């Protein structure tokens with residue numbers, strides 16, 4: 001196994017998109033940032049230097065960070081932020097994961113532009129469990145704002161209203177030629193007739209689930225979230241923010257140019273949605289050149305409608321592990337967490353300008369009616385490891401304080417969340433079953449729930465209220481997929497299981513950044529086990545403190 005050394009300089013860089021140039025926070029001047037390529041078993045050492053005017057941290061999304069929780073990155077959870085002028089070296093080893101992950105800033109909304117791909121090839125000497133692709137392309141789906149994303153979230157926090165939606169979706173940072181001033185920079189993916197290539201698709205968008213299609217071509221899904229899956233063929237993918245999907249694509253169509261397109265899946269009823277489409281071009285090398293002075297538009301795929309939940313369900317329920325897996329059967333913690341939005345009453349005495357949500361309210365979000373608040377004086381991990389009192393409490397509830405019908409109109413008294421920094425404590429090696437139940441309070445929508453430090457099995461998903469006597473029988477205990485981010489269906493639920501075999505403090509949150517801003521998060525505190533191999537490593541000497 002190798003060790004890979006990288007320097008990441010976080011800095012403001014002028015970037016031109018949609019006819020305008022503005023200063024954008026980047027890594028090494030690149031938007032999106034550098035692609036890291038490693039083999040399973042390798043070690044990464046990334047020295048992050050902050051030359052921007054904002055606090056920053058970098059998170060290695062999906063990397064298990066076994067015993068190296070100090071390198072996980074979410075600010076105030078596993079470290080204090082790297083201040084302007086400061087630096088921190090992240091050091092960790094990839095253990096048993098193969099496929100596509102990514103890295104992103106985990107501070108305010110900086111990840112809008114601070115992100116990149118992390119490609120993990122098989123262990124040296126091993127090969128893919130599918131025919132070797134001729135070439136590989138990482139496709140990072142994203143969102144671009146004409147404004148500074150930090151200003152967008154600051155304004156939303158000040159007013160209590162929903163933040164402005166982005167001005168474009170992007171593929172590898174490019175909106176594509178359906179947007180103004182974007183044609184000449186549209187990403188071209190070249191392909192030879194008859195070749196089979198691997199596309200590594202990442203949803204790095206801030207706030208948007210996305211459909212993904214390539215005109216006239218079938219996609220064979222072979223992996224997701226850096227685990228292999230039993231291959232299945234589809235014409236459309238749906239990825240929630242945080243999720244990755246690896247697909248094989250064979251160039252078996254007539255030589256021409258075909259659009260690669262991504263468009264919003266927006267399940268929020270009544271919420272504004274952006275119906276624009278971002279495009280790249282799959283270009284056959286043998287495609288005939290258009291006659292001089294003419295141009296032939298690439299073939300456009302028909303995209304699903306923004307509310308096409310049936311297509312999403314058909315896709316998400318197709319995932320299986322490649323073979324029988326050993327799902328933990330003895331459950332130590334049987335948990336039920338509600339996930340959803342709400343509206344807080346305007347606090348007494350507050351100015352109307354801070355209550356610009358619907359009907360003079362402020363948006364909020366919670367899990368089990370707790371709206372998560374990050375600490376500011378210590379990271380949760382430091383407070384845990386050093387026994388510093390008063391930073392968090394360990395009373396995150398195993399069940400919602402009141403159970404009700406999550407699909408109906410509910411009385412507001414049932415969903416006034418309390419603000420708190422609450423964690424749920426697990427002993428090393430305990431097993432967890434967790435039902436994630438979407439509430440349809442205010443609005444029903446799909447929530448991409450991401451757990452740090454772990455992969456989990458998704459046993460089942462469904463619509464309406466989870467009903468143990470009816471739904472337990474649907475659990476896939478044979479070959480469920482292993483993921484780090486679950487798309488909890490709109491107005492429905494997902495059931496996940498994992499073994500708490502990685503000591504540390506691990507954030508779990510909705511990967512729509514606007515929802516984490518409103519408090520849709522919690523953390524698991526996993527205690528050390530017995531002996532060195534079950535114990536968190538000591539903190540690095542350069543760990544940023546508050």
Ligand code: C2O
Nearest residue numbers: 059061074242450
């Ligand atoms: Cu990809 Cu907590 O994040």
